[in-house]
Amino acid sequence: MGIQFNQVSYFYRGVKNESYEALNQITLAINDHEFVAICGQTGSGKTTLVQHMNALLMPTKGEVQIYEHTIPLKNKKTLIGPIRKKVGLVFQFPEYQLFEETILKDIMFGPKNFGLSDKEAEQKARNAAKLVGLDEEILQKSPFRISGGQMRRVAIAGILAMEPDMLVLDEPTRGLDPKGSDEMMALFNELHVTYHKTIVLITHDMDIVSRYAKRILVMDKGKVKFDGTREILFLTDEFEKLHLAKPNAYRMMEHLNKTLNIPFKQVFTEEELLTYLKEVYHE
Amino acid sequence: MNNVTIGQYIHGDSWIYKMDPRAKIIALVLGLVITFLVPSFEIMAILLGLVLIMVISTGLPFMRMIRGMKALLFLLTFTFILQIFNIKTGTQLIQTNMYLSVSSIAAIIALIILYNLVKKRIKFRSIAFLSVVVIIFVLQAYLPFGQLMKYEFSIYSDGLFRTGFLLFRIFIVVLLSSLLTFTTMTTDLNNGLESVMKPLKVIRFPVAEISMMLSLTLRFIPTLMEETSKIMKAQASRGVEFSESTLKKKIGQIISLLIPIFIISFKRAEDLANAMEARGYVIGDKRTKIDIMRFAWLDIVTLCLLAGLLSLVILLNTGVIHAF
Numbered sequence: 001m002g003i004q005f006n007q008v009s010y011f012y013r014g015v016k017n018e019s020y021e022a023l024n025q026i027t028l029a030i031n032d033h034e035f036v037a038i039c040g041q042t043g044s045g046k047t048t049l050v051q052h053m054n055a056l057l058m059p060t061k062g063e064v065q066i067y068e069h070t071i072p073l074k075n076k077k078t079l080i081g082p083i084r085k086k087v088g089l090v091f092q093f094p095e096y097q098l099f100e101e102t103i104l105k106d107i108m109f110g111p112k113n114f115g116l117s118d119k120e121a122e123q124k125a126r127n128a129a130k131l132v133g134l135d136e137e138i139l140q141k142s143p144f145r146i147s148g149g150q151m152r153r154v155a156i157a158g159i160l161a162m163e164p165d166m167l168v169l170d171e172p173t174r175g176l177d178p179k180g181s182d183e184m185m186a187l188f189n190e191l192h193v194t195y196h197k198t199i200v201l202i203t204h205d206m207d208i209v210s211r212y213a214k215r216i217l218v219m220d221k222g223k224v225k226f227d228g229t230r231e232i233l234f235l236t237d238e239f240e241k242l243h244l245a246k247p248n249a250y251r252m253m254e255h256l257n258k259t260l261n262i263p264f265k266q267v268f269t270e271e272e273l274l275t276y277l278k279e280v281y282h283e
Numbered sequence: 284m285n286n287v288t289i290g291q292y293i294h295g296d297s298w299i300y301k302m303d304p305r306a307k308i309i310a311l312v313l314g315l316v317i318t319f320l321v322p323s324f325e326i327m328a329i330l331l332g333l334v335l336i337m338v339i340s341t342g343l344p345f346m347r348m349i350r351g352m353k354a355l356l357f358l359l360t361f362t363f364i365l366q367i368f369n370i371k372t373g374t375q376l377i378q379t380n381m382y383l384s385v386s387s388i389a390a391i392i393a394l395i396i397l398y399n400l401v402k403k404r405i406k407f408r409s410i411a412f413l414s415v416v417v418i419i420f421v422l423q424a425y426l427p428f429g430q431l432m433k434y435e436f437s438i439y440s441d442g443l444f445r446t447g448f449l450l451f452r453i454f455i456v457v458l459l460s461s462l463l464t465f466t467t468m469t470t471d472l473n474n475g476l477e478s479v480m481k482p483l484k485v486i487r488f489p490v491a492e493i494s495m496m497l498s499l500t501l502r503f504i505p506t507l508m509e510e511t512s513k514i515m516k517a518q519a520s521r522g523v524e525f526s527e528s529t530l531k532k533k534i535g536q537i538i539s540l541l542i543p544i545f546i547i548s549f550k551r552a553e554d555l556a557n558a559m560e561a562r563g564y565v566i567g568d569k570r571t572k573i574d575i576m577r578f579a580w581l582d583i584v585t586l587c588l589l590a591g592l593l594s595l596v597i598l599l600n601t602g603v604i605h606a607f
Contacts, residue, residue, distance in 0.1 A: 081522055
């Protein structure tokens with residue numbers, strides 16, 4: 001199942017009534033239990049693409065199949081709300097969407113909108129809070145009296161409490177310190193491995209991409225320019241044209257290969273590099 | 284959300300962009316005074332024609348400007364109906380008997396329900412709205428069965444002229460003022476306002492602060508709109524769908540929009556204040572300008588033209604000159 005894009009185009013209307021093509025005939029399938037990273041320059045259409053994944057934007061042309069629903073809706077009676085429960089979308093800087101008196105109530109907002117009773121919603125909220133690593137005692141505090149990193153956890157818990165099958169994240173680590181960013185990514189990896197959630201995330205950080213993503217999409221000018229695994233991405237001929245950086249460990253490996261003539265092997269994380277170097281040294 | 288065009292600057296390079304902001308502000312004031320002094324419908328129509336020619340000559344996207352005025356539609360229709368009913372002088376144009384009857388009331392209710400049902404799927408919503416208003420009156424005239432009340436409906440020529448006069452006036456005022464904000468950058472607007480209001484400094488009026496406040500307000504309308512639509516999308520992802528929820532739910536959901544927007548605007552204000560202070564902004568202090576405004580021939584000619592027009596209208600009003 002998952003999400004299927006079928007020749008999807010989307011136009012934005014400009015100031016002078018000209019239209020600006022944000023997505024250009026995208027055909028794409030995201031299956032269940034995938035971990036997909038979307039990269040690309042600013043303005044390449046990443047955010048527009050993910051907003052189609054939970055029907056926030058309707059395609060100008062083409063169709064999006066979200067689980068059993070087809071967007072634009074054929075049957076006018078189908079509600080759009082339930083579709084959004086399936087695919088949880090976390091925006092950039094999600095901490096701005098908090099509004100309730102207490103953190104617990106804010107996390108409960110989503111499940112309650114989808115028709116759960118207070119009791120059920122509270123249960124789900126407590127589970128989600130535990131999942132993102134929020135302490136029990138913090139739940140009765142105001143969401144405006146905690147640190148920025150904590151606020152982001154609360155916002156993500158608010159989406160997780162809806163128990164979506166797919167979690168779509170727009171630059172979830174932006175503006176976080178390295179430690180916070182690592183913890184955040186570990187959380188998503190846990191959701192993926194332990195809870196079998198499908199994860200789609202937009203990021204510019206190639207270290208994150210190459211460490212976690214099983215599949216990488218690179219977008220440019222509204223088109224998907226690359227779709228494949230990290231092993232292929234850094235070796236493609238067009239890599240230079242994609243305006244991406246290589247991960248740190250990969251660059252270190254290239255440097256060592258050039259200066260010390262250590263035979264080249266694709267490594268993506270510092271740990272991999274270290275084990276490989278130990279291997280080479282022992283030989 | 285995207286229909287709101289107030290406070291946006293549209294880039295261009297036609298003659299109006301080359302004008303001095305001070306001249307534009309004075310010209311706007313003169314233009315508004317003229318609009319409110321115009322004595323008759325015919326002159327108002329000529330004035331509207333002139334304004335339209337001017338708007339087209341600036342090369343602004345005309346249709347988009349019109350679309351930005353959709354919000355006025357309801358107000359305009361309302362004034363129109365009130366005026367038509369109230370004024371009973373001049374020659375009679377139409378006279379029919381109107382019936383408030385079982386059949387016509389039922390038909391009107393059915394029509395309104397139908398309109399609300401199909402509203403979302405109509406492309407030209409404003410035209411649909413206007414035609415619904417017209418049909419409501421037609422129905423009253425042609426469905427007399429089961430009569431409850433009968434009244435006379437008549438349109439007089441004066442009524443038509445007076446309403447047209449009012450509509451044109453509102454239209455001109457909105458066009459002129461949006462022309463200023465569309466074609467003047469906020470910094471220019473700020474400088475212009477400050478300079479125009481300088482004489483008020485004599486009575487200790489905080490000219491610089493007021494003009495800064497005004498231009499910041501204008502500048503932040505589109506930004507806040509953008510933030511609002513972002514928050515709306517974020518809350519939509521948490522199950523807030525205004526078109527699909529009950530009234531009771533809607534009230535709770537509006538709070539989920541209002542509070543974040545409040546917080547964002549306060550945050551923005553704080554950031555802005557810090558940024559201004561970091562660049563040495565001190566309230567009430569003397570400041571130099573990077574751009575020195577100069578009146579060009581274009582500005583002088585425009586102002587002279589408008590002053591001439593104004594004196595003409597005043598002369599018409601006082602009866603020195605008779606038109607038509």
